[in-house]
Amino acid sequence: MAGGHMKYRQLSRDSAHRQALLRNLVTSLIKNEAIHTTWPKAKEAQRLAEKLITHAKKNDEVARRKAQAILYTPHELLPKLFGEIRERYAERPGGYTRVLRTEPKDRYDQAPSAILELVDGPKDMRFAMTAAAVARDRALGKRHSDLTQKNIAKVTRYRREGRDAFEDMVGRVEGMGLQEKEQEQQGGNGNGN
Structure with a gap:
């Protein structure tokens, strides 16, 4: 058919x-x-x-x-x-x-x-990307967008000790120093380099 x-x-x-x-x-x-x-x-x-x-x-x-x-x-x-x-x-x-x-x-x-x-495993990509977005927002002193808020709720809802694990991941991302590298790149682009 x-x-x-x-x-x-x-x-x-x-x-x-x-x-x-x-x-x-x-x-x-x-x-x-x-x-x-x-x-x-x-x-x-x-x-x-x-x-x-x-x-x-x-x-x-x-x-x-x-x-x-x-x-x-x-x-x-x-x-x-x-x-x-x-x-x-x-x-x-x-x-x-x-x-x-x-x-x-x-x-x-x-x-x-x-x-x-x-989902909710050690290789959960949404969990890692949301943690990176939160770390970036905190480093720049910005409020989280509605999408980031929804993603935080999604990745922590069914995960055991979800909030603690999420804050631990945000801390690890902040420890990598990615925010400083991004700010340096934005500063370099703003000067006409």
Whole structure:
């Protein structure tokens, strides 16, 4: 049926190849907590990763078997999935992953690229970028914008000890001295250099 609604993306692969690809992406995501791939692959892998984490939250034998069927290296990753990741998302009702669009990975084909990451983890990019924005605003003596305020609320809402962890990250960013470098660059540009 031409033009009909598709339940999922085909990704130009047959069924077995597509399933293997998605299992590999989700295994890498659980192992590394962030992966860089094309945007359509990231969106499809996000669906499978959300289901996998929902199974982990149930923490019963059926959920373990389903997770074992998805992951390629279950002996390595099941303890992480049913331990650290399950505890991290125990209070979160959904939305365990985030897809961020990026510049194309490959200059040859210019395919739309994306980063698929687990939220509230050590590699959470929104958390780090919001902390950098807050550190910059504090160094310049500016008020936070509405968007920054919303991002602060989002990144601290479900994170354990979210405000303390966020202030710690802001302190680390301030310790890097990035604000001074930025002010020097702005000062150099203002003098006609």
